[in-house]
Amino acid sequence: MSDNPIQLLTEPASGEDERLAALHAALVTRASAESSLDVTYRLLDSPVGPLLLAATENGVVRVAFEIEDHDRVLESLGSSVGSRILRGGVRLDPLARELDDYFAGRRQGFDVPLDLRLARGFRLTVLRHLGEIPYGSTESYGEVAVASGSPRAVRAVGSACATNPLPIIVPCHRVVRSDGSLGGYLGGLPTKKRLLALERAA
């Protein structure tokens, strides 16, 4: 240990990390209580990799796969929802439990409140319909287009799925090509395959 005061002043004190963690947790609690937060988030380990879960006061606003780049997703939430964003808090604990149950095959749908503000217009219409595709079954992009009231908007259905802010919860993985091939997936095709296999097996 140095006895140079300049150096000592800038060194971490013992127990500083624990202290900062406690201060951070208290900050999230106080900020939530006075509604100063736009978004809170947490990570969840899952069979399809770490998931970023983000919520506003109204509900879950974003679920993101690792390949979407969690840092970029948070930056984008800062612009689109608001930058008063903190990690932690209890708001996302119910969703984390429901997702654990889903991946364990014990749950087929989600009961947490959703905040769909990141989707608008036709994309929002598509997402609303996706929630009606039953667990374990699939629809083609064309069928979704018909069900969403625009039979010719097959490509727009594809982009609605590709920009789904709430994958897994809003089950865009249940949309496949009419020839039975998988089509695309914002979480990567192996993830789509895995989710469909999970639902078939349960």
Add this chain to the structure above:
Amino acid sequence: MKRPFEQAVTEHGAVVLRVCRAVLGPTEADDAWSETFLSALRAWPDLPDDANVRAWLVTIAHRKAVDVARAGARRAVPVAVVPDATAPRADQPEEALPDGDLWTAVAALPEKQRLCVAYHHVAGLPHPEVARIVGGTPAAARRAAADGIARLRSTYAPHGRVSTHV
């Protein structure tokens, strides 16, 4: 500012805590840190994207530290002079950090020196920025920081050695 506020806490939380500790001592540092970041969170969306976040946080911490010190002064009889730089302060008996003597020595500095040491050496802000926060000229801030460090070298020498680093 459009970046998530969490980044500001991650990048600057530890430094702001050390600044609060240098200015207020370990016990009241936590309160000042909490007030600083709660206040910063509220104002975060209005901060320009190119702002110097650390300097902004330290400026808020300075105001909060003044508030916390005033509240403390209302509760307790203020001690005008800390008689012995190495004696633990009576209001911080629970702190038994290995570098506790250093913080006692910092606490014993005259206020302007303590603030300039905290904002320049602990927070790493340039002297003009320090002067903007504490008042006075950049040259005066530089002198106060240098005087503060010189005094620390004489009051804080844990093993009887005096560093020659300048």
